[in-house]
Amino acid sequence: MKILALETSTEYCSIALWLDGAVISRCELAVQKHSEMAIAMLDGVLQDSGFRIQDMDGIAFGMGPGSFTGVRIACGAAQGLAFGASLPVAGVCTLQALAEASGKPRVIAALDARMGELYLAAYEKHDEWKCVIEPCLCKPDSAPAIAGDGWFGCGSGFAVHGKILGERYVGQLHGADETAVPQAAAIAALGAAQFAQGCGKDAAEALPLYLRDKVALKTSEREGH
16 A cells, blocks of 8 residues: 655644555655645655655545644645545544654643643554544643553643643653654554545545634633633
8 A cells, every 4th residue: 555644734844655564754844834845855755766646545644733824734735636646535633643653552642732722632552543532722731631640741742831741640641752743654654544444535525623713812712711
């Protein structure tokens, strides 16, 4: 199975190609140049592999949560490529991608959502990943409770709110990777699993996962929630 994956939900831009478990990937700091960089990186990965877009079995993309602009770029690119090559798509949650890349069996994934909030989810892996806390938007001091211990934290949420999260999950959290960012290699692996289960979707269904209704909320509005 050959899967092309895109991930642009943070300040990084990454592209990956899944070839029956082998992965060719590129990841670079993009800041606000995701659109320009993604195409060049895509071309590079395909050239390295010797394949064309038309040779792919599907396109996976990081559907969010994350930067609104970045998530839209990944969705739009996946749609355009899939329509052009008549391929199915698979949206992958960026928080699950963090869990996949961590190599840990119990993961609390958290991305900084700004405005003092987090995008947070928790996953536990046996043969497959099970979502223990569904992706949500929350304040670090009111992050959803979780059962058991042996949890590993990853993502920028721990870089920004690590102390509060450490107190919230005291005795349960055993280590964290604050520098972890969602990357296309993990998106590709999770997307390949979706395609293998026959869960690919039409390109028109390459939709983002937004956990915040508005991009910018006034302070008075946020305090009213």
